[in-house]
Structures are given as structure tokens and as C-alpha cells.
Amino acid sequence: MKLLVDGRQAYAYTGGKPFDPALPCIVFVHGALNDHSVFTLLARWFANHGHAVLAVDLPGHRRSEGPPLASVEAMAEWLLQLLDAAGVQRAVLAGHSMGSLIALEAAGRAPERAVQLWMLGTAYPMKVSPALLQASLERPLEAIDMVVGWSISSLATKPSYPGPGVWLHGSYRALLRQVLQGEAAGGRPLFHIDFSACSAYAGAEAAAARITCPVHLVLGAADLMTQPRAATGLAQMLKATVHSVPAGHSLMAEVPDAVLAALRLALRG
Numbered sequence: 001m002k003l004l005v006d007g008r009q010a011y012a013y014t015g016g017k018p019f020d021p022a023l024p025c026i027v028f029v030h031g032a033l034n035d036h037s038v039f040t041l042l043a044r045w046f047a048n049h050g051h052a053v054l055a056v057d058l059p060g061h062r063r064s065e066g067p068p069l070a071s072v073e074a075m076a077e078w079l080l081q082l083l084d085a086a087g088v089q090r091a092v093l094a095g096h097s098m099g100s101l102i103a104l105e106a107a108g109r110a111p112e113r114a115v116q117l118w119m120l121g122t123a124y125p126m127k128v129s130p131a132l133l134q135a136s137l138e139r140p141l142e143a144i145d146m147v148v149g150w151s152i153s154s155l156a157t158k159p160s161y162p163g164p165g166v167w168l169h170g171s172y173r174a175l176l177r178q179v180l181q182g183e184a185a186g187g188r189p190l191f192h193i194d195f196s197a198c199s200a201y202a203g204a205e206a207a208a209a210r211i212t213c214p215v216h217l218v219l220g221a222a223d224l225m226t227q228p229r230a231a232t233g234l235a236q237m238l239k240a241t242v243h244s245v246p247a248g249h250s251l252m253a254e255v256p257d258a259v260l261a262a263l264r265l266a267l268r269g
Contacts, residue, residue, distance in 0.1 A: 001013070001014050001019050001054070001086075003082060003085040003086055004085060005078060005081045005082050005085050006078065006081055008059065008064075008065040008066075009064065009065045010056065010057070010059070010064045010065070010078075010082055010085070011036070011056070011057045011062070011063035011064045012036065012054040012055060012056045012057070012082070012086070013036040013037075013039070013040070013043055013053070013054075013055040013056075014043070014047060014052070014053055014054065014055075015043035015044045015045075015046060015047025015048065015053040015055070016043075016044055016047060016048075017047040017048065017053070019052055019053075019054070019086065020052050021052060021086060021087040021088050022052075023050065023051055023052040024050070024051050024052065024091075024092075024115070025051065025052040025053070025054065025088045025090070025091035025092070026046050026051050026052070026053050026054075026091060026092040026094060027053075027054045027055075027056065027079070027082075027083065027088075027091045027092065027093055027094065027103075028042065028043060028053070028054070028055040028056065028094050028095070028096075028099075029056055029058070029075075029079060029093070029094065029095035029096070029099030029100075029102050029103050030055075030056070030057075030058065030061070030095075030096060030097075030098075030099050031095075031096045031097030031098040031099050031100075031121070031194075032097060032098045032191065032194035032195055032197075032198060033061075033144070033147075033176045033179050033180060033190060033191050033194055034061070034096070034097075034099075034175065034176070034179065035057050035061050035062040035063070035175070035179055036055040036056060036057050036062070036063075037175065038096060038175075038250075038252055038253070039055040039096075039252065040055070041252065041256050041260070042055075042252065042256075042259070042260060042263065043055040045260060052088070054082070054083075054086060054088070054091075056079070056082060058075055058078070058099075058102075059075075059078060060183045060186070060188065060190055060193075061179055061182075061183070061190070062178070062179055062182055066183060066186055066188065067186065067188060068183060068188060068190050068193050068194070069197075070193055070196070070197060071197050071200065071201070072098070072101045072102055072105050072197050072198070072200075072201040072203070073105055073201075073203065075102045075105075075197070076102050076103075076105035076106040076109055077106075077109070079093075079102060079103075079106045080106055080109065080110055080113070083113065089113065090112075090113050090114070090115050091113065091114070091115060092114075092115045092116045092117075092118060092267075093106055093107050093114050093116070093117050093118070094117075094118035094119075094120070094263075095118070095119060095120065095122075096120040096121050096122075096251075096252065097120075097121045097122065097126075097198075097225070097226060097249065098126070098194055098197065098198045099120075100119035100120060100121065100122035101122070101124070101126060101198065101201050101204070103117055103118070103119065104117065104119060104204060104207050104208075104211075105201075105203055105207050107207065107211050107213065108203070108206065108207025108208065108209075108210045108211055109207070109210075111210050111211050111212050111213065114211065114212075114213045115213060116213050116214050116215070116216065116266060116267070117211065117213055117214070117215045117216070117238070118215075118216050118218065118263060118266060119215070119216070119217050119218070119231075119234075119240075120217075120218045120219075120251060120252070120259070121218070121219065121220060121223060121225070121226050121249050121250075121251055122217060122219070122226055122231055122234065123226035123227065123230035123231050123234070124201075124204045124230070124231065124233065124234040125199075125201070125202065125204075126198040126199065126201060126226065126230075127198075127199050128195045128196075128198055128199040132146060132147075132195065133192065133195055133196065133199065136189070136191040136192040136195050137189050137191075137192040140180055140184075140189070140191045140192075141177070141180075143191060144173060144176045144177060144180070144191070145173065147176065147225070148169050148172050148173045148176070149169075150224040150225050150248070150249065151172060151224075151225055151248055151249040151250045152168050152169055152172065152248050152249075152250050152253075152254060153220065153222035153223075153246075153247055153248030153254060154248075168250065168253055168254065171253075172250060172253065176191075204234060204237065205237065208234075208237040208238050211238065214241070214266070214269065215238040215239065215240035215241070216240060216241045216242075216243060216262070216263075216266040217231055217234070217235055217238075217240045217241070217242045217243065218243045218245060218251065218259055218262045218263070219231055219242060219243070219244055219245070219251075220244075220245060220246075220247040220248050220249055220250075220251040220254070221244050221245065221246055221247070222246070222247060222248050223247070223248050223249045223251070224248060224249065225248075225249035226249060228244065241266070243262035243265070243266075245258040245259055245262065246258065247259075
């Protein structure tokens with residue numbers, strides 16, 4: 001689905017179903033150097049079970065026109081404008097990693113529009129090490145390899161999304177490279193821009209003070225990128241329900257059934 005946001009084309013995957021803004025809506029926001037495809041399974045399930053779904057590509061990521069936005073605050077404002085463009089008044093706001101901060105900030109800016117807030121693979125503050133920040137700017141392919149190694153909890157092949165036998169490390173590396181290549185053509189260091197936005201974000205306390213909806217955190221027990229203990233303060237601030245799944249940072253790919261179960265439980269309240 002293509003939308004016009006702030007004069008530029010934006011893309012959102014609707015889960016294989018025509019988008020109906022009259023249905024209860026769930027908006028999925030991806031993390032750094034990712035795109036909507038990390039939410040394909042979740043988007044398809046909810047779209048086939050009575051929900052309208054928007055799994056977005058952030059500006060400068062794959063199908064959404066750039067330039068990329070340099071702060072979590074700017075991306076949250078863009079997300080709210082995308083809801084306006086889609087005719088959505090209220091929605092569940094869901095995000096993974098950097099996307100979780102964007103969803104948090106959007107819910108804080110417009111609490112009346114957030115039905116629930118789902119934060120997957122999250123932490124606060126979400127500081128990126130100086131070495132990884134530098135690598136993302138100067139040696140992005142090396143930085144991709146580092147992130148892939150830290151994002152998946154095991155070297156072993158296991159039944160996972162999209163099916164048994166898929167090489168999770170290779171498919172995730174390919175995705176990051178594709179997203180990087182698309183924006184690199186515009187001369188913009190997308191990986192560094194995204195990581196810098198994560199590292200600089202300092203608005204969680206202010207956002208949390210304004211949020212009134214139920215909040216759920218879904219954390220990978222073996223996550224090395226956003227370690228579960230780094231979300232403890234966030235969970236307390238938001239009075240959140242915490243769900244733990246046996247995975248690393250790429251939890252939607254590693255344990256898709258467990259993540260889906262946690263989110264279905266969240267919807268049931």
C-alpha cells in the first residue's frame with residue numbers, strides 16, 4: 001500500500017489483505033537498517049484474523065522515499081502523519097528495536113491514538129557502542145556482519161520463520177545489505193543514521209509520563225543487542241507486562257510462534 005506522507009511516497013505492507021481503516025488497526029515499525037519484511041508473518045496473521053495492518057518502511061528504507069530521518073522524534077512524527085494519511089484514528093503501535101522507541105515516542109506524542117504499545121527487542125537507553133557507530137559509518141558491511149552475529153542466539157539451523165532449514169544468519173545479512181544498498185545510492189550512510197538515532201534518544205521518561213494505554217514488552221532471553229536487563233527501567237516506567245521468549249534480538253525470525261502467542265495474549269488484555 002502506497003501513501004503520501006509529507007509530500008513523499010511511503011509504503012506499508014497490509015498483510016496480503018486490502019486495508020480497511022474501519023477495522024482495529026495494528027501498526028508495525030521495523031528497526032535499524034530493516035524494512036517491513038521482518039513483520040511479514042505477524043502482519044499476515046493479524047490481517048487474516050480481523051485486523052487492519054500497516055507494516056511500514058521508514059523513510060529511506062526500501063520502498064519508502066527518502067531521505068532517512070535522523071531522530072526517533074522525527075520518525076515518530078512521520079508515523080503519526082502516516083496514520084493520518086491512512087485514515088486511522090487509533091491503533092496498536094508495535095515496534096522492534098529502534099522501531100520500539102519510535103512507537104513509544106509516537107504513543108507519548110498522541111496518547112489518545114494508542115490502543116496498546118508493543119515494544120519488541122527493546123531497551124532504554126538504547127546506546128550503541130562507539131566502535132559499532134564508527135563501523136556503521138566507515139565499514140558498513142563489517143558492521144552488518146557484527147550485528148548479524150549478535151542478533152541471532154545460535155549458530156544452529158532450527159525450524160523458524162519462514163520455514164525449517166532457512167539460514168537465519170544469511171537471510172538477515174542479505175536483508176541488511178539490500179536496505180543499505182538502496183539508500184547508499186543517494187549518498188546517505190543509512191546504517192549510521194539509524195544507529196545514531198537510537199543512541200541519541202533520551203525521551204522515554206517524558207513519553208512514558210503521557211502514555212495511558214497498556215504496554216507490553218517482548219524480550220529475547222538471549223538478546224545481546226538489547227539485553228533484557230536493559231529494559232528493566234523501561235518496564236517499570238511504563239508499568240508494562242513483560243513477555244520473555246527463547247531467542248536473540250531477531251526474535252520474530254527465531255521464534256515466530258512464541259512472539260505471536262505473546263502478542264495475542266497482549267490483545268486479550
